Amino acid sequence: MIGLIQKYNQFVRELPHIIANSDFKAQYFMRILAMKPATYYRKLREHSFTLEEVELLAKALYPKETLLLELEDSLKDRKTGDLISHKDAMKQLRQKYL
Numbered sequence: 001m002i003g004l005i006q007k008y009n010q011f012v013r014e015l016p017h018i019i020a021n022s023d024f025k026a027q028y029f030m031r032i033l034a035m036k037p038a039t040y041y042r043k044l045r046e047h048s049f050t051l052e053e054v055e056l057l058a059k060a061l062y063p064k065e066t067l068l069l070e071l072e073d074s075l076k077d078r079k080t081g082d083l084i085s086h087k088d089a090m091k092q093l094r095q096k097y098l
Helices: 004-021 026-033 037-046 051-061 063-079 084-096
Strands: none
Touching: 004 037, 004 051, 026 037, 026 051, 051 063
């Protein structure tokens, strides 16, 4: 357990370097996190992102890993029978977005 926490802390400390070396601009991360520039840069400098913010950043920085995890989750749902029909899915999407 301690090793996991240490790895997390190391990742948070390396975030400024990882973000600087990514193909994305700071504006992209500010938009994802819904932060003003001052808040974003302060949190980046002080390594004070929340767990949810770190998760959002990791998903943006590593989209291939995110997609693989989502595919694994969908396969698990398929195996357990946790599915909805296309018709029901489209109905839910229309209610949510239209």
